[in-house]
Structures are given as C-alpha cells and as structure tokens.
Amino acid sequence: MTDFQSWARAIQKQMEDVLDRTLPQTNIAPQRLHEAMRYAVLGGGKRVRALLTHAAGEFCQADQEKVNAAAAAVEMIHAYSLVHDDMPCMDDDDLRRGKPSCHKKFDDATALLVGDALQSLAFQVISSDTNTGDINTKQQLAMVHLLAIASGSRGMAGGQAIDLASVGQSLTQTELEHMHIHKTGALIRAAALLGAYSASAVDTARLHAIDHYAQSIGLAFQVVDDILDAEADTATLGKTAGKDAYSNKPTYVTILGLARAKQLAQELYDNALEPLASYGTEAHRLQQLAQFITQRSF
Amino acid sequence: MTDFQSWARAIQKQMEDVLDRTLPQTNIAPQRLHEAMRYAVLGGGKRVRALLTHAAGEFCQADQEKVNAAAAAVEMIHAYSLVHDDMPCMDDDDLRRGKPSCHKKFDDATALLVGDALQSLAFQVISSDTNTGDINTKQQLAMVHLLAIASGSRGMAGGQAIDLASVGQSLTQTELEHMHIHKTGALIRAAALLGAYSASAVDTARLHAIDHYAQSIGLAFQVVDDILDAEADTATLGKTAGKDAYSNKPTYVTILGLARAKQLAQELYDNALEPLASYGTEAHRLQQLAQFITQRSF
Numbered sequence: 001m002t003d004f005q006s007w008a009r010a011i012q013k014q015m016e017d018v019l020d021r022t023l024p025q026t027n028i029a030p031q032r033l034h035e036a037m038r039y040a041v042l043g044g045g046k047r048v049r050a051l052l053t054h055a056a057g058e059f060c061q062a063d064q065e066k067v068n069a070a071a072a073a074v075e076m077i078h079a080y081s082l083v084h085d086d087m088p089c090m091d092d093d094d095l096r097r098g099k100p101s102c103h104k105k106f107d108d109a110t111a112l113l114v115g116d117a118l119q120s121l122a123f124q125v126i127s128s129d130t131n132t133g134d135i136n137t138k139q140q141l142a143m144v145h146l147l148a149i150a151s152g153s154r155g156m157a158g159g160q161a162i163d164l165a166s167v168g169q170s171l172t173q174t175e176l177e178h179m180h181i182h183k184t185g186a187l188i189r190a191a192a193l194l195g196a197y198s199a200s201a202v203d204t205a206r207l208h209a210i211d212h213y214a215q216s217i218g219l220a221f222q223v224v225d226d227i228l229d230a231e232a233d234t235a236t237l238g239k240t241a242g243k244d245a246y247s248n249k250p251t252y253v254t255i256l257g258l259a260r261a262k263q264l265a266q267e268l269y270d271n272a273l274e275p276l277a278s279y280g281t282e283a284h285r286l287q288q289l290a291q292f293i294t295q296r297s298f
Numbered sequence: 299m300t301d302f303q304s305w306a307r308a309i310q311k312q313m314e315d316v317l318d319r320t321l322p323q324t325n326i327a328p329q330r331l332h333e334a335m336r337y338a339v340l341g342g343g344k345r346v347r348a349l350l351t352h353a354a355g356e357f358c359q360a361d362q363e364k365v366n367a368a369a370a371a372v373e374m375i376h377a378y379s380l381v382h383d384d385m386p387c388m389d390d391d392d393l394r395r396g397k398p399s400c401h402k403k404f405d406d407a408t409a410l411l412v413g414d415a416l417q418s419l420a421f422q423v424i425s426s427d428t429n430t431g432d433i434n435t436k437q438q439l440a441m442v443h444l445l446a447i448a449s450g451s452r453g454m455a456g457g458q459a460i461d462l463a464s465v466g467q468s469l470t471q472t473e474l475e476h477m478h479i480h481k482t483g484a485l486i487r488a489a490a491l492l493g494a495y496s497a498s499a500v501d502t503a504r505l506h507a508i509d510h511y512a513q514s515i516g517l518a519f520q521v522v523d524d525i526l527d528a529e530a531d532t533a534t535l536g537k538t539a540g541k542d543a544y545s546n547k548p549t550y551v552t553i554l555g556l557a558r559a560k561q562l563a564q565e566l567y568d569n570a571l572e573p574l575a576s577y578g579t580e581a582h583r584l585q586q587l588a589q590f591i592t593q594r595s596f
Contacts, residue, residue: 087387089406
C-alpha cells in the first residue's frame with residue numbers, strides 16, 4: 001500500500017483529469033459560462049470529498065472508474081455551493097483559495113448560472129451510463145437520489161438557510177451541530193456513501209460502517225475548521241481566540257472554547273474510526289483520511 | 299375524449315396536488331426556505347410544460363402517475379429558473395404573475411437557495427423509485443440524464459448565459475433562435491420527451507414525432523410571447539410595435555416585424571403538427587395543446 005500522501009496526490013491528479021474531461025471545453029458555446037464553470041471547479045482545493053469517495057470505494061472494492069464519476073459529481077456540487085456562497089447576497093467573499101471568487105472574476109449573473117449549471121452537470125455525470133461502467137442501474141438510480149437529497153433543502157442548501165438564519169444568534173452546541181450536519185455534513189456523508197455504492201454490489205455492513213464514519217468525520221471537519229480559524233485569529237490578529245465568543249457567526253470555538261473544541265475534534269475522530277476497527281488494515285485508507293482531516297489541529 | 303379546457307384544468311389541478319405533496323411542508327426545518335420554495339412553485343402559471351408531459355404521455359399510453367413525477371420535476375426546474383432569473387443580478391424583476399417575485403417576498407439569499415434546492419428536488423423526484431411505478435430503471439436513468447442535459451450549460455442555463463450576452467446586441471434571426479432553443483426550448487423539449495419515456499416501453503417512432511413536435515412548439519411558444527409583448531405595447535403604450543426594432547432586448551418582432559413574426563408562428567405550428575399527422579386522432583391532445591400554445595396570437 002502506497003503511503004497516504006502519494007495516494008492522495010494521485011487521486012487529486014486523477015480527479016483534476018476527470019473534471020477537466022467532464023467540464024465543457026471553453027471553445028464550446030456559451031464560452032464565457034464554460035470558462036467560468038472551469039474556473040470554479042479546476043485547479044484548487046484538497047478534494048477532501050473526492051478522497052472520501054475514493055477511500056470508501058477502495059474499502060468496498062469498487063472500480064476506480066465508477067468512483068471517479070461519483071466523486072466528480074460530488075466535487076461539482078461542492079464547487080457550485082462555494083460559487084453561490086461567495087456571492088454578494090450570501091457571504092460576499094471576494095477571494096476563494098487566494099484567487100478572485102467566481103463573481104469577482106466574472107460577474108454576479110455569470111456566477112449564478114455557473115452554480116446552476118454545475119448542479120445540472122453533477123446529475124448529468126452521475127446518471128451517465130458511459131461513466132459508471134457496469135453498476136446495476138437500480139443502484140445507480142439510488143446514487144442519483146442520494147446525491148439529490150444531500151444537496152437539497154434537507155441537506156446542503158437547507159444548511160445554508162440555517163446558517164443564514166443563525167448570523168448574530170447565540171446558538172447552543174446542538175443547534176450549531178444541526179446546522180453543520182446539513183451545511184457540510186450531508187455532502188461529506190454522501191461523498192463517502194457514493195464510494196460504497198460504486199461497488200458492483202453494496203455490502204450493507206460496510207455501508208453502515210462508512211455511514212457512521214462519515215457522519216463523525218463530517219462534524220470533525222467543521223470543528224477543526226473553527227479551531228484553525230480561531231488559532232489564525234490568535235496568531236495573526238494578536239487577540240485571544242476565546243474572545244470570539246458570541247461574535248457574529250457562532251462557531252465551535254465561540255460556543256465551547258478552544259480547549260473543549262479540540263477535545264471534541266479528538267472524540268469525533270475516535271468515533272469515526274470505531275465502526276472500522278473490526279476491518280483491520282482493510283480500513284487503513286479511511287483511517288489515514290480521518291487523520292488527514294483532523295490532524296491539522298492536534 | 300373530454301374537451302381540451304376540461305382536460306387542461308384537470309391536469310393543472312392534479313399537478314398542483316402532486317407539487318403540494320412533493321414540496322417539503324412549511325412545518326419542516328428550515329421552515330423559511332420551505333415556505334419560499336412553496337411560494338415559488340405553487341399556485342401559479344399555466345403549467346404548459348406539465349401539459350406537454352401529460353399530452354405526450356397520453357400519446358404514448360404512459361401511466362398518469364409516472365407522468366406526474368416527470369412533470370413535477372420539469373415544473374420545479376422551470377420554477378427555479380424563474381426565481382433565479384428574477385433576481386437583481388439577472389433581470390431584476392419585482393413581479394412574477396402579479397405577485398412579488400421570490401426575492402422581493404423573501405430576500406435575495408433565500409431566493410438563491412430556493413432555486414438551488416428546487417433543482418435538487420427535481421432530481422430527487424425524477425430519480426425516486428416510489429414515484430415512478432414500474433418504469434424500468436435503465437429508462438428512468440435516461441430520464442434523469444435527459445433532464446440534467448436540458449437544464450445545464452448546453453440547455454436552459456446556457457440559454458440564460460446567451461441571453462445575458464445578447465442584451466444590447468443586434469442579433470440575426472439565427473442567433474435569436476439559437477438563444478431560444480437553449481433558454482426555453484431545451485426544457486420544453488425535455489418536458490415532452492419525458493412524457494414518452496414515462497411509458498413502460500419507449501416507442502421510438504412516437505418519440506421522434508414528439509421530439510420534432512416539441513422543438514417546433516418550443517420556438518412557436520417564444521415567437522408568440524414576443525408577438526404578445528409587442529401587441530401589448532401597441533395597445534397599452536400607444537406606440538407602434540415595429541418601433542421596438544433594435545431595442546435593448548432583441549425579439550422576433552424587432553428582427554422580423556409583426557407580420558412576419560405572425561407568419562413564422564403559423565409555420566412553426568404547422569411544422570409541429572406535421573410529424574403527428576399519420577397518427578390521426580391519437581395525437582389529438584398534442585394538436586390541441588399546440589393550438590393552445592399558439593392560438594393566443596392568431
């Protein structure tokens with residue numbers, strides 16, 4: 001088994017190729033829209049969701065080509081959500097991964113359409129029979145359905161709505177968790193489950209293990225994000241992270257404090273690995289990925 | 299066979315029920331998002347696309363329940379496109395069907411998420427195995443794929459992008475047609491084809507007839523819209539419709555003049571019916587619907 005860094009880099013490279021091939025080329029009309037779609041998706045990000053799909057797929061012995069289609073669809077949904085999230089009527093962010101965000105590089109109307117078209121393309125890719133080999137069609141239909149639910153008003157889009165409503169509010173930990181389970185957790189969970197569904201037959205026990213793993217790791221991902229934000233504040237702004245308490249956007253650090261947030265991240269990491277323990281080295285990649293997602297903070 | 303008006307009213311009522319049942323209720327969180335989604339979809343419009351799906355389904359002897367799921371998905375895609383189209387960064391329309399548009403009734407961020415979540419819900423509905431009875435799953439997967447392509451950057455969303463780029467431009471008739479084939483034509487075509495795909499087995503000859511019919515009727519729909527706009531101008535603004543030539547947004551009337559636009563609508567109506575002629579009274583509903591779509595102008 002190759003080491004984790006080499007594996008992750010290989011998947012990231014492979015995903016870039018798959019996304020590059022799948023996105024419409026810029027010489028196809030409407031060219032500006034296609035250019036903006038490619039700008040929003042290509043050349044950036046750690047592809048954590050794609051790594052999850054691939055690690056789960058490997059655990060379930062799925063064919064890599066089938067996993068690629070599912071992972072590409074998930075990355076497109078994620079990319080569309082970032083484009084819409086950065087727009088002036090949402091978070092109004094001018095930068096994304098150090099580059100101008102899509103609406104700054106192009107314009108608001110184009111960014112709106114980029115998100116819309118990327119969502120369509122995700123469902124086009126995941127429903128394509130050429131991209132998914134010999135998965136039986138009933139299973140593939142279930143994958144489409146799962147991705148749709150994860151993306152919609154009871155999943156990611158709903159999480160954005162809860163997030164909007166929570167600005168300036170003082171949330172409990174339960175309410176914050178409720179928001180994150182939808183906003184980022186639903187798609188992370190779908191990413192992992194789609195890896196399991198990419199196997200020629202679904203192994204129910206492994207599917208359930210992946211489900212528990214993904215739910216914990218999805219929350220851990222967010223807790224670590226909040227810790228990193230707070231620590232960046234401490235380092236770069238010279239203020240104590242704990243003073244972020246009850247700032248405009250509630251975070252795990254503002255609600256729990258830094259020390260308990262770190263403890264929670266560790267607990268979620270442990271919870272994620274528990275259902276995989278009985279699989280021994282077969283679950284090694286999922287374990288490494290959990291570590292990769294949470295290691296940044298401790 | 300019931301008369302057209304009674305048939306259309308029955309379908310419209312039925313679609314309202316299906317959409318009402320399918321949209322999340324307002325007592326389910328996130329409640330404001332669900333309220334806004336229902337506001338955007340329910341209680342309005344002629345449901346032309348759903349009528350097309352049903353007329354095509356009837357022509358292909360599809361089960362009404364299966365057609366309902368496909369028609370609901372198409373109406374959700376259409377509703378989402380109107381919500382996003384009305385937003386300030388697009389057409390900035392405050393009114394939709396005489397009511398405040400979604401972003402005016404709620405807010406821009408909610409309207410953005412309403413559109414996003416409605417698109418997801420459309421794919422959830424059309425990939426659901428409870429909603430579509432015993433259509434074989436390969437065929438259902440093809441329906442998902444067809445709807446995704448019709449909605450995306452080479453279909454409806456792409457048409458919006460072409461429309462944005464054409465404001466203030468002097469287009470040829472070919473360029474205008476190219477825009478409409480994408481912006482409204484792709485989803486109208488998909489609406490009709492999904493009716494044919496809702497049959498337990500696809501009748502290829504009828505599918506091709508429906509395809510030709512829908513492409514002509516999609517363009518006729520737009521030509522008639524432009525004629526009605528121009529004639530409303532003449533009546534209500536007291537100016538000659540022909541003077542709209544080279545106004546901010548190119549239309550069939552500004553490019554062709556009113557008389558030739560009416561002639562084109564008639565030609566498209568005739569073209570739409572031609573592939574159905576050999577089916578006699580079996581195609582009666584599709585013929586009536588073509589008349590309903592185009593009769594408003596002549």
